[in-house]
Amino acid sequence: MSEMGADQEGIDGVRMTWNVWPRTKVEASKCVIPIAASVSPIRSHPDIPTLPYAPLRCKTCISLLNPFCRVDFAAKIWICPFCFQRNHFPHHYSMISESNLPGELYPQYTTVEYSLSNPGAVPDVAAPQSIPPVFLFVLDTCMIEEELGFVKSALKRAIGLLPENALVGFVSFGTQVQVHELGFSEISKVYVFRGSKEISKDQVLEQLGLGGAGRRAVGGYPKGVQNGYASSGVTRFLLPASDCEYTLNSLLDELQTDQWAVQPGHRALRCTGVALSVAAGLLGACLPGTGARIIALVGGPCTEGPGTIVSKDLSDPVRSHKDLDKDAAPYFKKAVQFYENIAKQMVSQGHVLDLFASALDQVGVAEMKVVVERTGGLVVLAESFGHSVFKDSFKRIFEEGEQSLGLSFK
Ligand SMILES: [Zn+2]
Known part of the structure; x- marks a missing residue:
């Protein structure tokens, strides 16, 4: 039809x-x-045209006046195509006729935007406008020089695309986790966490100096976001893109691949689990209830600490579909359990995990996916951070315009 x-x-x-x-x-x-x-x-x-007034709503259902409605111009009535309710046009539509249509009835305007001078007129708009988008980047450094180069330039490009007020944080990890204090721009200041041991949220906050005063109740918006970023965690670890772009760019220039020696015949020691734990703890303390996103960039499987999916020994292959079917993947259940707990924490904090994984072998998405699924995040798998699958997808998160996913510009 x-x-x-x-x-x-x-x-x-x-x-x-x-x-x-x-x-x-x-x-x-x-x-x-x-x-x-x-x-x-x-x-x-x-x-897409923007109409400078509020939409007309159907009396009985939530639909709006649109080009698919039948209109009786003589009787000044429109019929809702969803519930067939007959709706009278309000007084300010009295001039309506076949040759004098309001924008929302033009046949080609199947999608329109309404711009309201008084936003209070729209009921049930959930997100307060004063909270800027928040991105905490979590970067794996256990990769070859070339791959790290690719991912660094993608990150720099992304930060350049962000709106000035977007809050940005940075965590890097390999054998250990490094939380970078971007608000301390004179010299680089880093908090290091061991990757081999599970760490509680309280321990994370304690170590970052966010215990007690820095901590905020889940569900409440930190006052700091509205009036000058007063929250200590926000001013230290999550800064407006315009304030930290320079610091972050020089930090990325200096960032090297993980310096811990990899023994011959072994996998790199990569503590993805602890890194995500620390990142979730940091966001939970600083910006609960804000829809902040952890953007994890991962180059291989977790081999160190909680969330491990395979042993360090290279002769031990990563579990296959068959192993999972036969329940013969020794690390699987424990890892899933660990990531389920992170998922619970992030859901209660109102935060999202996006996972960008790049490796020729597996990185453990089967174990980690529970966090992404429950928090409504994105997964992109590519064979290299230099591949267009990664580069183009990554850009779409941050850019503004037609191709944008609309996550950083509202
Ligand atoms: Zn209706």
Whole structure:
């Protein structure tokens, strides 16, 4: 029946497996590929018009006046296509006619933005506007020089794309975890955590000097975000992109691959689990309830401390699908349990984990995915941080514009 062009897909952010509907059940049953739609809400596009007034809502359901509504211009009534409710136009629509349509009824305007001069007029808008987007980067340094170079330049590009007020933090890890205090720009100041032992949230905060006064109740917005970033954790570890870009760029220039010697025939000691624990603890103390994102960039499997998925000995292969099926993956259950706890912590804090993994072998997404899934994060797997799969996906998180995922610009 109705066909949707490629241009329309870009504007509406909807892509369907079929662009023509089956008209009967028999026709529908003959579709080898079922009808499905992928939807990207809040997608920006230069051709989406902005209307400077509030939308008209259906009296009984939550739908809005749109080009698919039937309109009786004489009676000044519109019929909701979802619930068939007949709605009277309000007084300020009295001039409406077939030749004088409001923007939201133009047939080509299937998606419109409403810009409200008084945001208080819209009920149920959850996110307060004063909280900027927050990104805590967690970078694996157990990789070859070339890969670290790729990921560093991707990071620098990303930070350059962020809005000035976005809060940025940086954690690097290998055999140990390093939390970088970006607010201390004179010399580089780093807090080091052992990667071999599980660490509680309280221990993390204690070591970072965020115990007691620095800690805030889960669910409350830190006052520091609104008035000059007064919270000590925020001013020390999570800074506005415009304030820390220089520090972070020079830090990345100096950052080397993990310096701990890797024994012949062994895997690098990589403590991904502890690194995520520390990152979650830091965000929980500084910015609970803000939708902050941990962006983890991982180059191989966790081999050190909690969350380990394979032994350090290279002759011991990473578990396969068969091993998981046969319940013959000795590290699996324990690792999943560990990541389930991190997932619980992050969900209660209102934070997200995005995982960018790059390696020819496995990195342990099967174990870690519980955190990403429960927090609504993203996973991107590539064979190299120099590959366009990684580079383009990574850029889309931070950039503004049509290709953007809209995570850093609201
Ligand atoms: Zn309705």
